[in-house]
Amino acid sequence: MYDVAVIGGGVVGCTVARFLSKYELKICLLERGTDICEGTSKANSGIIHGGYDAAGGSLKAKLNVRGSRMMEELSLKLSFAYKRNGSLVICRSGQDAGMLQTLYERGVTNGVSGLRIIDKDEIRSMEPNINAAVEKALYVPTGAIADPFMMTVAMAENAAVNGVEFMLRSEVIDIERDDTEYVITTGSGEIRARYVINAAGVYADRIHSMVSRTPVSIRAVKGEYCLFDKEAGGLVSHTLFQLPSEKGKGILVTPTVHGNLMAGPTAITVDDKEGVDTTAAGLKEVLDTAAMSVIGMPSGKVITSFAGLRAKEAGGDFIIAFAADSDNFMDIAGIDSPGLSAAPAIGEYVAELLGRRMDLKEKSGFVEEREAIPSIADASDAERQALIESDPAFANVICRCELVTEAEILEAIRRPVGARTVDAVKRRVRAGMGRCQGGFCSPKVVDILARELGVKPTEILKAGEGSEILKGRNKERPCDTE
Amino acid sequence: MNACDIVIIGGGPAGLAAAESAFKAGVTDIMILERDSRLGGILNQCIHNGFGLHTFREELTGPEYASRYERKIRELGIPYSTETMVTDLGTDESGDKLITCMNRQRGMYRIKARALILAMGCRERPRGAVNTPGYRGAGVFSAGTAQLYVNIHGYMPGKTVVIVGSGDIGLIMARRMTLEGAKVRMVVEIMDHSGGLKRNIIQCLNDFGIPLKLSHTVTEIRGKDRVEGVVVASVDERRRPIPGTEEYVECDTVLYSVGLIPENELTRKLGAGIDDKTGGPVVKADLELSIPGVFACGNVLHVHDIVDHVSEESAHAGENAAAYIRDGRVPEGAGGYVDSEEKNVYRPGENEDRLTCIMCPNGCELTAVKDDDGKVKVSGNRCPKGVRYATEELTAPRRIVTTTVKLEGGGIEALPVKTDRTIPKDKISDVIKELTGVSVTVPVSTGDVIIHDIAGTGADIIAGTDITADTDID
Numbered sequence: 001m002y003d004v005a006v007i008g009g010g011v012v013g014c015t016v017a018r019f020l021s022k023y024e025l026k027i028c029l030l031e032r033g034t035d036i037c038e039g040t041s042k043a044n045s046g047i048i049h050g051g052y053d054a055a056g057g058s059l060k061a062k063l064n065v066r067g068s069r070m071m072e073e074l075s076l077k078l079s080f081a082y083k084r085n086g087s088l089v090i091c092r093s094g095q096d097a098g099m100l101q102t103l104y105e106r107g108v109t110n111g112v113s114g115l116r117i118i119d120k121d122e123i124r125s126m127e128p129n130i131n132a133a134v135e136k137a138l139y140v141p142t143g144a145i146a147d148p149f150m151m152t153v154a155m156a157e158n159a160a161v162n163g164v165e166f167m168l169r170s171e172v173i174d175i176e177r178d179d180t181e182y183v184i185t186t187g188s189g190e191i192r193a194r195y196v197i198n199a200a201g202v203y204a205d206r207i208h209s210m211v212s213r214t215p216v217s218i219r220a221v222k223g224e225y226c227l228f229d230k231e232a233g234g235l236v237s238h239t240l241f242q243l244p245s246e247k248g249k250g251i252l253v254t255p256t257v258h259g260n261l262m263a264g265p266t267a268i269t270v271d272d273k274e275g276v277d278t279t280a281a282g283l284k285e286v287l288d289t290a291a292m293s294v295i296g297m298p299s300g301k302v303i304t305s306f307a308g309l310r311a312k313e314a315g316g317d318f319i320i321a322f323a324a325d326s327d328n329f330m331d332i333a334g335i336d337s338p339g340l341s342a343a344p345a346i347g348e349y350v351a352e353l354l355g356r357r358m359d360l361k362e363k364s365g366f367v368e369e370r371e372a373i374p375s376i377a378d379a380s381d382a383e384r385q386a387l388i389e390s391d392p393a394f395a396n397v398i399c400r401c402e403l404v405t406e407a408e409i410l411e412a413i414r415r416p417v418g419a420r421t422v423d424a425v426k427r428r429v430r431a432g433m434g435r436c437q438g439g440f441c442s443p444k445v446v447d448i449l450a451r452e453l454g455v456k457p458t459e460i461l462k463a464g465e466g467s468e469i470l471k472g473r474n475k476e477r478p479c480d481t482e
Numbered sequence: 483m484n485a486c487d488i489v490i491i492g493g494g495p496a497g498l499a500a501a502e503s504a505f506k507a508g509v510t511d512i513m514i515l516e517r518d519s520r521l522g523g524i525l526n527q528c529i530h531n532g533f534g535l536h537t538f539r540e541e542l543t544g545p546e547y548a549s550r551y552e553r554k555i556r557e558l559g560i561p562y563s564t565e566t567m568v569t570d571l572g573t574d575e576s577g578d579k580l581i582t583c584m585n586r587q588r589g590m591y592r593i594k595a596r597a598l599i600l601a602m603g604c605r606e607r608p609r610g611a612v613n614t615p616g617y618r619g620a621g622v623f624s625a626g627t628a629q630l631y632v633n634i635h636g637y638m639p640g641k642t643v644v645i646v647g648s649g650d651i652g653l654i655m656a657r658r659m660t661l662e663g664a665k666v667r668m669v670v671e672i673m674d675h676s677g678g679l680k681r682n683i684i685q686c687l688n689d690f691g692i693p694l695k696l697s698h699t700v701t702e703i704r705g706k707d708r709v710e711g712v713v714v715a716s717v718d719e720r721r722r723p724i725p726g727t728e729e730y731v732e733c734d735t736v737l738y739s740v741g742l743i744p745e746n747e748l749t750r751k752l753g754a755g756i757d758d759k760t761g762g763p764v765v766k767a768d769l770e771l772s773i774p775g776v777f778a779c780g781n782v783l784h785v786h787d788i789v790d791h792v793s794e795e796s797a798h799a800g801e802n803a804a805a806y807i808r809d810g811r812v813p814e815g816a817g818g819y820v821d822s823e824e825k826n827v828y829r830p831g832e833n834e835d836r837l838t839c840i841m842c843p844n845g846c847e848l849t850a851v852k853d854d855d856g857k858v859k860v861s862g863n864r865c866p867k868g869v870r871y872a873t874e875e876l877t878a879p880r881r882i883v884t885t886t887v888k889l890e891g892g893g894i895e896a897l898p899v900k901t902d903r904t905i906p907k908d909k910i911s912d913v914i915k916e917l918t919g920v921s922v923t924v925p926v927s928t929g930d931v932i933i934h935d936i937a938g939t940g941a942d943i944i945a946g947t948d949i950t951a952d953t954d955i956d
Contacts, residue, residue, distance in 0.1 A: 276706070277615065277706075279615050304618075381570075437608040439626065443630050443635060466708055473638065474886050475662055475918045479915070
């Protein structure tokens with residue numbers, strides 16, 4: 001019997017679990033995937049928005065601004081990459097410059113500090129490669145970038161250290177109310193909990209409807225992205241937004257915290273909530289639109305493209321509330337942008353809402369901090385020497401592009417909520433994130449996973465169920481010569 | 483800090499040839515740095531034959547070619563350090579080169595060298611480089627990655643395969659996947675001709691009835707968790723897919739062979755210029771970069787078609803580096819760049835009756851036509867072997883079969899093997915059938931007979947490399 005069951009292991013679910021793990025609560029987190037961070041959290045812009053975009057008074061505005069203010073300190077406590085690079089909302093000649101003023105005013109109302117509307121010369125001094133057609137921009141100094149994978153993993157690891165039980169491969173099939181508790185049927189068994197928190201992303205409506213008749217409607221809005229080689233990482237230093245439209249914040253161009261260049265996302269509503277495929281039209285739109293922001297977009301230096309689905313609720317705002325017709329069932333639904341930015345504030349807010357229903361007692365011995373897996377790539381030569389002396393596996397380079405060693409991969413596997421798949425390793429230590437996209441390292445990562453987990457290489461998954469990388473031994477089938 | 487005359491980064495074909503020639507030119511204080519656990523580089527996984535016609539005047543497999551050079555390195559006593567990663571390069575005020583390395587035994591250390599030879603090779607362009615839309619499930623591999631899985635690990639990355647790109651690696655992998663038990667549905671090539679050698683079109687595709695779809699591309703990959711199929715479409719003269727020509731092809735695997743890029747991350751740390759066209763460092767005619775005493779050779783400089791040219795070019799780099807050590811400069815007219823003459827690429831309807839003779843390094847371009855009586859008329863040959871070769875190729879083609887058998891008792895689970903002589907082409911599947919289920923236990927030495935008189939062909943199956951219980955998977 002759990003006090004709280006959190007459904008969904010994305011950045012929201014993991015962050016909520018982490019914030020609730022401060023209290024004397026028995027908590028479990030249910031995730032259908034083979035790893036946390038397998039949905040929207042793994043395919044988004046990685047932007048920590050300033051908070052000028054959401055309408056004043058909305059939950060989005062409030063939690064974005066608060067989350068953005070919490071982020072830097074959290075990134076230091078939990079060791080995930082964060083960089084306040086500042087953002088620019090750009091306005092080209094012929095576009096509505098009044099829109100910048102509107103955004104500025106909205107930002108001031110929302111409590112965003114340091115906003116300024118700047119002119120061509122100042123923009124050019126900040127971004128030499130800006131498209132010549134750009135006339136004005138809203139400068140948002142609090143805009144930042146973060147590593148969404150590591151933020152999610154850091155929250156999960158820290159939550160686990162503080163007692164949260166993570167149940168992967170546990171898709172919620174049904175929820176029933178049994179007197180004062182919920183009975184949750186999952187693909188891997190039955191869970192009982194007094195409180196249920198629905199952080200199921202694009203499926204939050206399905207989970208909600210298992211216990212409630214009130215309407216929650218989540219549509220999936222696909223966003224496609226192109227990621228570029230680090231060679232192109234210096235093209236811009238700020239995050240460059242187009243003027244927002246009713247479709248969203250538009251296609252941005254940004255450096256990533258790891259030094260790549262990224263462009264995206266598109267915004268197309270799709271019916272298929274598993275539809276994370278990229279399209280020729282979408283990728284073209286990304287590259288064409290990015291070229292309107294920046295000159296010299298290096299389309300030949302794309303190393304991968306991907307798509308994610310944002311969970312858009314019909315009302316447009318986040319829904320974070322107890323269901324009206326089902327006691328102690330809380331929805332965290334419609335968390336599209338700025339969900340990543342708001343996540344810490346969502347965690348805090350959920351604790352506050354829960355505290356109104358139950359007596360939350362702070363736990364003694366709460367571990368507030370999490371250490372990063374040591375990174376050879378980021379270490380100085382002296383630090384590398386010390387790491388190799390502590391464990392020679394730090395000298396065994398597995399991923400050449402990103403300089404990731406065997407020791408780092410082993411730790412990613414051995415940590416709480418450890419990596420079980422090739423993609424899970426990739427998210428935690430960046431093996432396979434580089435320009436060869438796992439060409440050199442993935443066979444070695446498969447071997448290390450198989451050895452460490454005590455399974456055959458043919459059982460190792462790339463990501464989801466059915467994503468085995470290998471299909472058997474050589475010569476298991478006859479040679480077909482015709 | 484260690485010091486030596488010449489440091490060579492990379493122990494593949496380029497680095498080994500450079501080391502040998504520098505040594506023979508009188509500079510014996512050399513260190514080869516290799517990041518894998520054995521020398522040989524990419525040749526270790528290139529278990530097919532066709533290497534060495536120029537250098538050794540015989541046809542060798544990749545591991546055999548590599549082992550010839552390794553033997554020379556050992557005989558000359560040239561030191562090398564494996565499992566050693568170079569993490570940084572620089573120069574000091576006296577012009578010496580500083581090489582920062584990392585390995586298990588020594589941690590971080592530096593070597594000071596008077597001359598430096600860059601021989602880091604190249605890497606494959608992945609799917610992302612051509613930005614194929616669709617899902618990103620398992621089953622999408624660079625061709626070389628698949629080659630590593632099959633030839634070194636002994637595992638199949640898929641059972642039903644579409645190959646994108648008809649460069650030589652794509653063609654070689656079409657045959658490899660077929661021999662090891664996969665169905666290769668087609669090879670898709672966006673250009674109107676194949677960039678691969680015509681010999682590979684014949685021996686890797688035609689021998690197995692694998693279609694080559696020229697002027698086609700994959701426009702979409704389907705299957706969220708694992709590849710389920712691809713959409714293939716014709717392209718116009720600007721390589722854009724033509725709407726309405728789409729065809730869905732079921733498969734569980736897509737292999738990409740869409741080009742190689744010289745691996746110059748370290749070169750950039752030296753502040754050297756990179757040539758946009760080749761992707762390699764800018765060098766003078768004698769292979770020296772703008773930084774005195776730094777030379778580049780092999781695929782790090784420009785991507786070569788055949789390894790023999792890599793060896794030849796790298797020997798020049800070794801000699802020139804030795805001259806630099808000896809005299810402080812490379813003499814006028816020293817050897818440099820080695821590139822292919824125009825290679826015999828495949829275009830449909832063009833030169834269909836042309837053959838490149840592989841009996842000797844002359845590589846004569848033969849024209850061979852079979853008349854109605856089955857008699858073969860050959861021209862273009864410079865010696866009688868050409869007639870013999872063309873006649874056999876047109877009437878009763880014979881092949882060396884290279885493949886793998888299961889290896890037990892060591893870290894490596896696949897042993898490369900080959901027939902010790904050619905066998906009739908139509909016996910290939912019988913040979914493979916007889917090898918199914920065969921396993922060998924370490925240690926194995928090159929040339930060990932695994933099966934006598936396989937499938938009644940008179941040929942023996944022999945081991946293609948040396949493997950002990952300690953040989954590592956890299």
